[in-house]
Amino acid sequence: MKPSINIFWFRRDLRLNDNAGLYHALKAGMPVLPIFIFDKHILDQLEDKHDKRVSFIYQAVLELQTELEKHQSSLHVHYAEPLDVFKQLSQEYNVQAVFTNHDYEPYALQRDAAIKELLQQHGCSFFSYKDHVIFEKDEVMKPAGGAYTVFTPYSRVWLKKLDEFYLSSYPVDKYLHRLYQQPSLVIPTLQQMGFEKAEGVTPPKQWKREIIKDYHATRDLPAVAGTSQMGVHLRFGTISIRHLAKVANETNATYLSELIWREFYQAILWHFPHVGQGLAFKPAYDKIPWRHNEADFERWCNGTTGYPIVDAGMRELNETGFMHNRIRMVTASFLTKHLLIDWRWGEAYFAQKLLDYEFASNNGGWQWAAGSGCDAAPYFRIFNPYLQTKKFDKDLVYVRKWVPEFEDFSYPKPMVEHEVARKRALQVYGEALKPS
Missing domain, CATH: 3.40.50.620 (HUPs)
Structure with a gap:
């Protein structure tokens, strides 16, 4: 039986x-x-x-x-x-x-x-x-109905709705005796599934409360261990979002805001499923004539653009599966604005490489950088890699770690001058987005 x-x-x-x-x-x-x-x-x-x-x-x-x-x-x-x-x-x-x-x-x-x-x-x-997530689907909506497409009002309602009920943990331990009793079963090996073990891929599950406490002051500095690196644990559920949100709620509003961004993008994917089908949130941005230049894209992927802060980010990603969030914005802006390469190419590359890859957040971040998303940076906001370096890595600690040869003759010249690229992006975006 x-x-x-x-x-x-x-x-x-x-x-x-x-x-x-x-x-x-x-x-x-x-x-x-x-x-x-x-x-x-x-x-x-x-x-x-x-x-x-x-x-x-x-x-x-x-x-x-x-x-x-x-x-x-x-x-x-x-x-x-x-x-x-x-x-x-x-x-x-x-x-x-x-x-x-x-x-x-x-x-x-x-x-x-x-x-x-x-x-x-x-x-x-x-x-x-x-x-x-803490809130999903229709749990954070406009008073008159409809989904929020701008982060700030969404986050206000999210915070207003938050209380101890939503942060309470499920007392699973009380009921573990109801697990089906049986001897330990054999688990297929990685090799049996066609894979080999990748080294150095387990960020610590424990984080220091001091990091979250000081997060607002350290989060933009890629050379500093100022982020929790909990993304991968949230992605695969090795840590509870309720636990992390509870700590953030007690400790640092900026960190909690990052968790709300994650839920905002999940809500966008739920309410606007076309973003999950390779389409821009704002349809007009699908008219942009991207430069489908594979050689330029490969240089971006390999971290040989001639812009040290961009190259550092790409090399960190390729080697570790992680990229600092500030640098994610810099590298994404560079691909979509300086090189005028389709944000979907970058989205797919990050999806392939990021250890903490999550579809909604990755898509939301790339569309934000390209200007095509909800609550996106306007298309005429184009990050200057030199100013970003001066502001967030002024002593070049991060750059030197990942691009030690950046002052050598062997290091490539910038593949496009910043001002030339900026003007080109403004012209191409402006023409494509003109009302017909």
Whole structure:
């Protein structure tokens, strides 16, 4: 006779503590079988077989398995198409319900709809919960209805709505005895999935409160360890957003504002799904005649533009999978304004390289830089790399770390002069955006 169970499907929530969907699964009363799927649809499209994100997820899965073993349970780990996994599990178990947490990205929505339909055919329920954000979907809206498209009023309502209820953690520990009891199961190796381990990809999960306390003063200085580097942990849910927002709310309004930006972009993706389909938030910006110059794009990717602050950022990204947020803005502005290369090219490159890549934030950031997004910098705001360096890396500590040869004869001359590029961008943008 097949065991009767509920399933909890771990995805972007790789932790036991303060996990909304896991809490509801355990509270439902049935033994809960925890599963994780290395999704072939996603992994098989990755060209870099040393992908840092895959290594990060794999390490997080191993840590999750260790925690589950303490409760005489085990994680079912699959490398497969999710639909096939649930077909298989439906044959092995009498599955009553599947619990998980919301994922808002375009592919995830299609995947979840297909799985929900499959489960319903087997008389099985599918329950999904908010866990990745404090507020989602229609929770922060204009008084008369409609979604906010400007950050400041959105953030005001977000802050006004925030109270202890939304920051409270889910007491999962009380119910872990309801995990399905079984011996530890074998987890597929990275090699079996076609990957190799990438070194040095696990930023510490613990942060110093002093960093958040001083965040407003240090966040723009790339040479200083002044950011929490919690992006990757929020991306894969190895830390709870409620916990981090609670600390920020008690400690530093500027840091909390960054967390609100993250939710703002998630809301934009939800309410304006065309931004998830490769289109500009403002349709007029799709008329810009971008220079699809692959050689120039490659120099930007490789960090050989002749602008030290830009090159430092790209080299940091390529080597570590991380780029300081101020430098993300500088490099994005350079690609879209100085080189007039389509922001989608840069968006795709960051998506490929960033350890903390998250679709909504990446798309929002690139459209902000290009001027095509909601609440974007106007198109005539063009970052001057020299002034950005003088303001945020005046002693050239960051530049020297990543571009040690920048004062040598071997270092390339700027691929385009700043003033020439600025005038060209203003002209091209201005012509394209003229009312017809």
